[in-house]
Amino acid sequence: MVGGMKRVSFAEFGGPDVLQLVDAEEPHAGPGQVRIAVRAAGVNPVDWRIREGQILGAHPVELPSGVGLDASGVVDEVGEGVEGVEVGDHVFGEGSSTYAEFAVLSAWARMPGGLTFEEAAGYPSVVETALRIIREVGVQPGQTLLVSGASGGVGSAVLQIARERGITVFGTAGAANQDYLRSLGAVATTYGEGWVERVRRLGHVDAALDLAGSGVIRELVELTEDPRKVVSIADLDAPEFGVRFSGVAGSVPEALAEAAGLISRGKLHIPVEKSYTLAEAAAAHIDSQAGHTRGRRVVVI
Template identity: 85%
Template sequence: MRKICFAEFGGPEVLQLVEAEEPHAGPGRIRIAVRAAGVNPVDWRIREGQVLGAHPVELPAGVGLDAAGVVDEVGEGVEGVEVGDRVFGEGADTYAEFAVLSAWARIPVGLTFDEAAGYPSVVETALRIIREVGVRPGQTLLVSGASGGVGSAVLQIARERGITVIGTAGAANQDYLRDLGALATTYGEGWVERVRHLGRVDAALDLAGSGVIRELVELTGDSRKVVSIADLGAPQLGVRFSGVAGSVPDALAEAVDLIARGRLHIPVEKSYPLTEAAAAHADSRAGHTRGRRVLVI
């Protein structure tokens, strides 16, 4: 089978398309014929060697956590899923023609493989950081870098829970944030005052890693009310860096419910063929994404 892997840490150019042995579903796992794989910032952070504590890597290594496809092997002890089912979920080395998943759910009716591949890690991360930052219904959450996949999920989940959201993003994404129910403003010079003009901030999330931790602490008045998933230096300022996943099956179940009720939709900004994984990583790292990027196999 074809698979994307890397033999050294570095930039997008270290990604290679190779022929590899097919993986197989062990106990408690399923294998899918991958139709699409989600491209997450953690993927290029792993490739660069940034997050080895949370994601140990043995080189050469595959890439990718999220995928959607068709079940073609069911491991021992697995119930409730059959060969031929359309599923999405999380596993390992998903930038490939076949991948083994450790958590999955059936794809909701009406969702394409491309769309479904963009949800698993994004929704798990959104649910986790909303929980960790401790924001409650009736309060206001500031989301820095709100237009990407995780931001899109946070805005919609917070809205569903009765939480007001202020989101920062580029000028081109202001209407997108408003469509998701957020109070929107641009980042850049004067952004702190623009946020203050929109209202009091009870908690804040840093999703972009753009060096705004001090300002987020200033706006909330409490470093414990700020969580980052993008700034590895956040702990030096007393702010939690959230990088360890919680329950993916629970997150998938909640995602399915929200999608089925029309309360969660994360658009695919761009799809790439497997051969253009390096370009997908470069674009993801550059930011300014509206929704998700996916590889189509």
């Protein structure tokens, strides 16, 4: 088949088993877009939420659908009206159907020097989300931020960005990830029985972020004493407590530019915990849904 490629696709909503590796037509860069030969694609919780049909309001899906929003790779087509990037450039960014050999990006930045394609693919959505929720929760330098479920990709970014801004971070994670949180500058404690008291002993909480959706919104409101000082990216019931659920991306190009700056200055590093092949996409989703990630998961082409 001419102009063909491999991509991960699903023809119906459901569990990881609906993901299939199929032959597909190559996409092409439209106006304001670039196409890349994908080297790696980031695995995000939003990927399996879309696959399950959970968030069709924010992410309408036409079946059969590709999978993936984040990727890194080599530019091989530049769309109309696009400036400042050319064929052969190494970029990372956001687009659609990125678990594939070729993908179209609608927002991108040049990869900072010293970053591998695998590492770069782990940043786009994660850093955009981290920057957005720190802004939305309104936490200021000198204040304290509690991050519930802090060891995954978004948590890793939030901890480092907050530290860079002079914000004190308390992070909760499993016992195995306590040292990891401390290495990112957080005051760490475990979740589970008695966690609210453990946090209280650490000090006053000015603002809180729920990254894990483990049913802790009521307690976070208790700790901050103000539902407006809590933001969740994982608990769809958050609004019942007067808490903002943040699911819509802001300016991705701006976030990517800021991420590139932080990475270049050595202020932000998110490790890749595990890599998968395109054929292992279902396994990547199973692992992502199980949680307890330290850093990022990526699909490598």
